[in-house]
Amino acid sequence: MDISKNISNSFVIFIIVIVCLIFTVNINLVDITIMEARNFVTAREMLLENNWLMPTFNGEPRYQKPPLPTWISAISTLIAGTKTLYFLRIPGFLCLALIGITTYYFSLELLKNKIYSIVNSFIAITSFYTIAIIIEAPWDIFSHSFMYLAIYFIYKNLNNQKYYFKEILLIILFIACSFLSKGPVSVYALLIPFLISYFISYPISIGKKLARILPIIIAGILIGSSWYIMLLFQDSENLISTTRKETLNWANYNIRPFYYYWSFFIQSGVWAIIGLISLSYPYYKHKIKSYKEYKFTFLWTVIGVILLSLIPEKKPRYLMPVLIPFALNIGFIYRYLISEYNKNKSAKIFLFVHYLLICSIGLSFIIVKLYIFNLSINFIDIILSILSPLILLKLINIKFLTIKKINIISLLIIILSISNSPTLILKTNKDYKSVKNLNSDELEFYTNYLISPEIIWDFGKKITRLNDLELRKITQNRKKFGMLTKDPITTKDTLINKLNYTIELISKHDLNSTSKKSRLITYYHLFTPN
Structure with missing residues (x-):
């Protein structure tokens, strides 16, 4: 019996969204990151200043990133407020769900x-950096999820003889949304590799198909560029300055050798072993039934x-868009290994290592909490400690579960482990002190240095940065006013000490919950006129 006939697409969408929301169960245990803080502070200032088109960060123009993710964060703030990070992070996880849903429909095609x-x-949706990027760099997940959806409709358009006006509008819309999320990044990292790999894999009527799809893509890019065009007329000086700085960074900042990304498969996390195997294209190309599709996803990756x-x-997070076609590529080999589990010794070994890794992850929570960190366990820990030994029993050849059931159990372990991983974060800094x-x-309140975005977020409003003249x-x-400084003010600060003010160091504030980062430490001084 083919159970897939009884599965509706709407049910699959529902399950994917629910799984992505399960990932958020303990997400409040994760401290705000510097990139999140920049986004959320900008969103807060949008609401306070009612300035939606020319975003600011701590009162200064913030044009490094387009505004769509910040608009979405601002809407989340309007709905849920800013007392908890949870609702501000939900849009990112919904974008993760969008990647999962698009992968489902793309795979159906x-x-x-x-x-x-x-x-x-x-x-x-369970590849490591696809999830980590939501917290580390919120703009990326928006940009890549919108572009991926646009690519899905481009793929359908290229494979259809007829023009579908609705699909054309959706391609334009989602390319524009991607461009309004992080500029041309997804065009370069996701769309261009897709087009090249598609026309290599399906070299039929290339000129005709390009002539049909390129104007649609250009239309989406032009609409997505409308924000930049508006800024050219409204604040060209700051836009040009920001663009010049960002462009210089691509060539001069965080420089890494060409081969830096060659270990990219590790970013898929628990799928890394099968991911590495899936790159053995010359070996598997004649073993996979859907040969052209496997070639297409391999080339795209x-x-x-x-x-x-x-x-x-180069930065590890820049690899995230590669994980999207890589997931499709992994899928081909994963299914092949499962089908060959009882026939092929190498397939059994590869899956054995994969399942052993998943089993180890599932069991590690309760072991680490009880015997290393001395933490209390939760309900998820107990479920993981029950599910993980089931895989172990299969691995030692006790045949009470089929390989298909083991796959379902392994997916459950992965999902629950992702949800549970924030509970292993230890808040070890006894000197933690908020500025809120x-x-x-x-x-x-003012500051005299480039204060950390996390501190500005925690404070709750703008902290104006002053130069000597100001x-x-x-x-x-x-x-009387307050001043947040990088270091305690001393008698050596001659300018400050000549102001005819009594300067009192009131408190030190340390926002580090674990490791010590100097940028998360600030000193509060009270300035009182003499």
Whole structure:
């Protein structure tokens, strides 16, 4: 009996969304990151200043990133407020769900099989950096999820003889949304590799298809560029300055060798072993039934890595878009290994190592908490400690579960482990002290250095940065005010000590919950006129 016939697409979408929301169960245990803080502070200032088109960060123009993710964060703030990070992070996880849903429908186009498509979608949403990017760099997940959806409709358009006006509009819309999320990044890292790999894998009527699809893509890019065009007229000086700085970073900042990304498969996390095997294209190309589709996803992955490697500036998170076609590629080999489990010794060994890794992860939570960190266990820990030994029993050849059931159990372990991983974060800094209690309407606060975004977020409102001249002007008002400084003010600070103010060091504030980062430490001084 083919159970896939009884599975509706809407049910699959529901399950993918629910799984992505399960990932958020303990997400409040994760401290805000510097990139999140920049996004959320900008969103907060959008609401306070009612300035949606020319975003600011701590009162200064913030044009490094387009505004769509910040608009979405601002809407989340309007709905849920800013007392918890949870609701501000939910849009990112919904974008993760969008990647899972798109993978499902894309796989249906490639494979015409619902079960295979569901497996591919779960590989995509459980790959390590696809999830980590939501917290580390919120803009990326928006940009890549929108572009991926656009690529799905481009793929359908290229394979259809007829023009579908609705699909054309959706391609334009989602390319524009991607461009409004992080500029041309997804065009370069996801769309261009897709087009190259598609036309290599399906070299039929290339000129005709390009003539049909390129104007649609260009239309999406032009609409997505509308924000930049608006800024050219409204604030060209700051836009040009920001663009010049960002462009210089690509060539001069965080420079890494060409081969830096060659270990990209590790970013898929628990799928890394099968991911590495899936790159053995010459060996598996005649073993996979859907040979052309396997070739297509393999080329899409490899070309993406090559194009990213050409850019001098390299960071691990820049690899995230490669994990999207890589999930499709892994799916081919994963299904092949499962089908060959009882026939092929190498397939059994590869899956044995894969399942052993998953089993170890599942069991590690309760072991680490009880015997290393001395933490209390939760309900998820107990479930994981029950499910993980089931895989272990299969591995030692006790045949009470089929390989298909083991796959379902392994996916459950992966999902629960992702949800449970924040509970292993130890808040070890006894000196932790927030700055949010300093915020009041009675006292103005300033800073004299480039203060950390996390501190600005925690404070709850803008902290104006003053240069020497601005500080002199402020003190002419002879009003009491607060100052957050990088270091305690000493007698060596001759300018500050000549202001005819009594300067009192009130408190040290350390926002580090674990490791010590100097940028998360600030000193509160009270300036009182003599």
